[in-house]
Amino acid sequence: MPDTVEGRDAVDLLERTRSAVDPELRSAVASLPASMRRVAMYHFGWERADGAADTGSVGKAVRPALVLAACRALGGDPHRAVRAAAAVELVHNFTLLHDDVIDEDPTRRHRPTAWSVFGVPDAIIAGDAMSALALGLLAGDPHPAAAAASVRLSACVIELCAGQQADCAFEERPPHEVTLEECLTMATAKTGALLGCACAIGALYAGGGAEEAAALDAFGREAGLAFQLIDDLIGIWGDPERTGKPAGADLAAHKKSLPVVAALASGTAAGAELAELYRGAMNASAVRRAADAVERAGGREWAQLQAGDRMSRAVGELSRAVPDLTAAGDLLSLADFVTRRNR
């Protein structure tokens, strides 16, 4: 881990975070009983389904990087926050494991999902164990901030659950019944909450008080919502060559993403047209017409403006806790990174 940060970009920072956090993460996962360990090792991309070592299709470690960067921004020693960073990454991965079961998703990070390899029971059980492992890891950390961080992390798990539940419930409801407000709350719970919690835990580990933790939490949440808005835009207009998904994948799947819900709630003729298209199956031509309708209904522009607005709110929140933003370079470059990925 670096002692100075200036001039290093986010990719480099994420790489160094992985080097710092992976040993802690691997040792935690290695402590699981064999039957759950193999599911977790597979999920993290460290093993193939047959147990052979794999070089990993591990995630980007954005959340652990936020823990360490927030700790550093508030003058703390990030070396002492490595265990907390590993706990946050475990929580993230436990929710992915269970979300894949619940959504019946066949692939994750270009590989078959854990439930599709090991079966639903083993995937549920491994997720349960990873959740308890994360909270136990933090509760057992001798750092004085560990108890406060544990309370935050467990509250965050509950909010992540609420987000996933709302997401499932939306899929069951007719498109016009889901309000933009509900959709933003869901996205905040599902994506913003853990980014915010990661930053808040970093602040607590730097010796920050409740006010600083709240400001860092708000920074992470707003940046997380910006990230989600950009992600939703990519899901409609992203370049298939860069995203690895067909054009308009989210529309073909009838996903009620933020630009779509904004368009449906716009009260425009284009919004009504979109609602009609969402009632039927979507071929390539329908997907093109739906993307066009979202744009004409103002959904694209709304999402772009919202993303910008959220990012400036994020920076505003951050400056409450870190008045001299030069100390927060890593946090800002991470926020910039997550809102620009794949564009």
Place this chain on the structure above:
Amino acid sequence: MPDTVEGRDAVDLLERTRSAVDPELRSAVASLPASMRRVAMYHFGWERADGAADTGSVGKAVRPALVLAACRALGGDPHRAVRAAAAVELVHNFTLLHDDVIDEDPTRRHRPTAWSVFGVPDAIIAGDAMSALALGLLAGDPHPAAAAASVRLSACVIELCAGQQADCAFEERPPHEVTLEECLTMATAKTGALLGCACAIGALYAGGGAEEAAALDAFGREAGLAFQLIDDLIGIWGDPERTGKPAGADLAAHKKSLPVVAALASGTAAGAELAELYRGAMNASAVRRAADAVERAGGREWAQLQAGDRMSRAVGELSRAVPDLTAAGDLLSLADFVTRRNR
């Protein structure tokens, strides 16, 4: 909660435990977001599926009673351990919720299971939230033993997961392949671990050290295994009028309970006969012959002797931490209660 315990029996003690712990438990559950709260309220028997109040088919509160009784036995103030007792009961109920999903069980405590009422996704999500709620409740408890108790409780969740995983895996394997040793390990993880953890947490909340916590943990585990052995005997030879299940229900379901595995592993002709019966469907006559085969193979006697042996080991462990066993009256009467229920 009582200040003295002599002469009061376990049923009374459980009743008083519920009165002491229920407000804490209800307030924790009430803090969940609405979508998960309704599943939890239903699971605890506090609400009907439509949200109307229900008088509850709540469990017996054995685990919270063990927390409070262990705390009292070691000279602690059980009033200060009420939150820890609620956390243990939440963990127990989270595992029941997920086990019912995994085992596809249609009923629990004479009511439709939560997943069959609210669907699998909502049951998984509510269980995830209850698990985090339990660990967060304990981590946020200002009691000085809270951190050590949190570490124990999270390790216990992982052991419960291992037990459930082994249980599922056994059902997939041919009967003769499951060894008695594996089966005892599974029963210890699935039943003994949380009873042991409840006792250990009570010890920690009384200010007990690692040695006392270990002795109380071993007491709970051994008593838990005795309980499981008795429960398995009831599953084969229990009086249908008292158990509410048809005679030999576990045999009809091909359950690899401890007496059955002991019989299968006996190397006797009766054991081979049982293995043959377990290969086919079981009508009432086959169930009678299977019960007879378990008995002739020595499975019934083995389980009875083991149960007695485990109970005396439990008392031996207890006396390591509480030399004057008169102080441990509640613990002993709870252990006695769980191993005698429904007989």
